[in-house]
Amino acid sequence: MVRVLINVPKTARRGEVIELKVLISHPMETGQRRNDMGQPIPRDIIHSFRCTYNNELVLDADFYPAISANPFLSFTALAEESGQIVMTFTDDHGVEQTESRAITVA
Amino acid sequence: MKGWLALAALILVHAAQAAEPHSGYQDASPATRAMQDNDSENPGFLWVQQGESLWSTAPQPGGQSCADCHGAPATLRGAAARYPAFDAGLKRPVTLEQRVNLCRTEHQHAPKLLQESDALLGLTALIGLQSRGMPVAVQTDGPMQPFRDEGQALFTTRMGQLQLSCSQCHDQLAGQRLGGSLIPQGHPNGYPLYRLEWQSMGSLTRRLRNCLTGVRAEPFAADSPELVAIEIFLAGRARGLVIETPAIRP
Numbered sequence A: 001m002v003r004v005l006i007n008v009p010k011t012a013r014r015g016e017v018i019e020l021k022v023l024i025s026h027p028m029e030t031g032q033r034r035n036d037m038g039q040p041i042p043r044d045i046i047h048s049f050r051c052t053y054n055n056e057l058v059l060d061a062d063f064y065p066a067i068s069a070n071p072f073l074s075f076t077a078l079a080e081e082s083g084q085i086v087m088t089f090t091d092d093h094g095v096e097q098t099e100s101r102a103i104t105v106a
Numbered sequence B: 001m002k003g004w005l006a007l008a009a010l011i012l013v014h015a016a017q018a019a020e021p022h023s024g025y026q027d028a029s030p031a032t033r034a035m036q037d038n039d040s041e042n043p044g045f046l047w048v049q050q051g052e053s054l055w056s057t058a059p060q061p062g063g064q065s066c067a068d069c070h071g072a073p074a075t076l077r078g079a080a081a082r083y084p085a086f087d088a089g090l091k092r093p094v095t096l097e098q099r100v101n102l103c104r105t106e107h108q109h110a111p112k113l114l115q116e117s118d119a120l121l122g123l124t125a126l127i128g129l130q131s132r133g134m135p136v137a138v139q140t141d142g143p144m145q146p147f148r149d150e151g152q153a154l155f156t157t158r159m160g161q162l163q164l165s166c167s168q169c170h171d172q173l174a175g176q177r178l179g180g181s182l183i184p185q186g187h188p189n190g191y192p193l194y195r196l197e198w199q200s201m202g203s204l205t206r207r208l209r210n211c212l213t214g215v216r217a218e219p220f221a222a223d224s225p226e227l228v229a230i231e232i233f234l235a236g237r238a239r240g241l242v243i244e245t246p247a248i249r250p
Helices: B002-019 B030-037 B044-055 B066-070 B096-106 B118-130 B142-155 B166-172 B204-214 B225-237
Strands: A004-007 A017-024 A046-053 A056-062 A072-078 A083-091 A096-105 B085-087 B092-094 B193-195 B200-202
Touching: A004 A096, A004 B044, A017 A046, A017 A083, A046 A072, A056 A072, B044 B066, B044 B118, B044 B193, B085 B142, B092 B096, B092 B142, B092 B225, B096 B118, B118 B200, B142 B166, B142 B225, B204 B225
Parallel strands: none
Antiparallel strands: A004 A017, A017 A072, A046 A056, A046 A083, A083 A096, B085 B092, B193 B200
């Protein structure tokens, strides 16, 4: 289980552009470093990230090894109706984690 | 005569500037400051989050958690601002990290947390956060005086192959540049903090080790009395600054 900080406004006006921010705690090991014994350290990054708003796709991103540790993402969506914003990401260990936040649109 | 007066005034102004503590926050770039100011963008809060879950879980099954004795973390408001503090039983000062580990071994009957482990950084970040905005209030007189003086002696001693003392950079050359980076005054008011260079959280002892290897000196051992003494001196030197834990630094 990875630690995540998500900042989604709890309420928004209809038609408002909302900013979604997410900070994920992850080492994002590039796979290009070697340990003290000279052995390569296996790559371990979050390789895909998806965000949906009431099952409608907002962002679908592939990450590559140049992304920093503890990646921070900021993107926008159009608030049209109340519902759930769901963020899912998968790392090289195949661990998939889903976080969701409710938003009320008035 | 007039010239001499102006010169004297200039020297006084200069002395006043040197005496005024100046947090590393003020020197950081606007982007770094914005990161620190917004709790949902500050990666330090990932560790705080971990600290919160550790706070309420007992390290040993059937044992006590931090919350069982202390209640909510907010009851420790102001505690981090007073550390390192003198422990009357041990007859020596202990740092916040050492206090957490003393609590674990004495009251929770659990093994010590490793230095720089995410767990220890998480708990100290959580406790530090409770004092955010409060002025640094470490005792430096009374029983703490000899330890503070030892810290001052270490701070002003030339060390390592480069033969530099902490004071030469952080008192005399603070505000100037070493390569591309600004030399800060070196205040401990944001620890444990997230350092962009480390891409991770780190304690003040990690920072001190970093500085010591920087002047090519052999770093003091973890938990050594020298590091505690330097921490006390630094805290006394930072009087007037507010706690910023978890801070962000470049």
